[in-house]
Amino acid sequence: MNTKTIGKRIRDILFGVLSFFLALFLFLDAVCALASMTVLNEESWMEQMTVSGYYSEKEQEITKKLVQLGNASGLPSDFFEDVIDPVQIQKDMQNYMDSYFDGTSRILDTTPFQQKFRAALDRFIEEKNAKVDGKSVDNLVKQAKQIYSGNLEIPLFIKLSSYFQMARNYLPYVIGGLSLLSGVIILVLLLANKWRHRAFKYYYYACAGTGLCLLALSVYLTASGGLKKIVLESKALYQMVVSFGSSVTVYLWVLTAVFAVLALSMFFLYRTFYLKAAGSTD
């Protein structure tokens, strides 16, 4: 084997490895960008809450739990009809999510609910001239507040908050870094290949490899049913999480399609430049 062939082989392997790393970086870039647009994006969460009917479902859940509390406290079920307000639930959730995504405070503010509940309770006691013990009423208000906040707070949010904030803070740099590395590899492949069609060949391998990875993820999530088998106590949260999972799956399919189109484009460009090069050497 002569040195020219060995050199060609080494060059092919080197560019192949570069193409592999380009595929890896593009895949990671796509996944990170998807995460920053969905799971790490507050507006995405609020949108999913609206789309999945989270607030009306939460209203029913909280009312049901408070009625059960009322059963143990001498309050009739119709007492709670005017106490729970879905608009207030939405406001409290917005404030909760705002402070969570800001990284400031992760405790739900239940002051408006407590005030409304206390006022309704005082009115009820006065109207019925009911027997009360101050300590029992305080316990009742405290328990009602815990039910309200416990139902609105999202499980594990507090435990995961430090990782969440870290991901939000560093993800833009990760995406930027990966994009930069991808750009460097694209430039190296372009400038190191005298014949343009070779560069497009490696771009095609990278885009097709990334597209296949995204396709595998999309197929897996679609076939497994997404998050439908997750165990959550709250039906409202379950519906929201399933809706979120479905939208992420849709975005994955869109990304797969984007990279499929990119791969086809690179193949087309490779073909065009290859035929041009082949024609010019004839």
Added chain:
Amino acid sequence: MKVGGKSFVILPIIFCIGIFAVLYAALAPTMAPIVSIAGVMFSDKEADYSTEYKNIFVPVSESETVETVTNAEGEPEVKAEVVQYPNYGNQFGEILIPDCGIECPLFMGDGDIALSNGVGIYYGSFVPGYGGTTMIAGHNNTFFNGLKFAAAGQEITIRTSYGNYRYQIRETAVKEALDTTAYDLSADYDNLVLYTCYPFDEIGLTSQRFFVYADLVEGITIEKPEEGE
């Protein structure tokens, strides 16, 4: 002129496998415990948020008899195979206290669904006929509101699919909610304890409970498996 080749199909597939292999090798050591924990959050089937409960109660009329066996003392016992033990949350009987105006479903467990639809047996106690303490809870402003009229000598009937049980109230008492001496779950004879919040018509979460203690006067014991089985 032929353009392309097998490498245009094979290499992207190799890249795809390679990418997953690299990510697995890099992330598995840190992600494996997290993935295991996350796996606990998933079940084999989709979530069911139905609030319907299973009712396994089939009344046994007074003239009907269930299948029995004779124990070592020569006394009849309900054959173990005919007893369908309830799961948590099932309605498996009903409780009647005519003098208190109480007649409602009886559930296994004292969770939210049980206490919203009737009264429930504390899960750490025993079903009637098992030879231990049956402890039943109910809300004081719904199904157990009538307990305010309870007094010694009154009759309580519990109906199940394996037999009917009659008790007589021995005494009532008001005790603190956290007072564990208010009941004896280690008793080895059939007895009944009913409890609810006290005072009855007070608004708020009270710290006291109203207890009703009753002894079994009629009802067939359930056959128990022999020790070692």
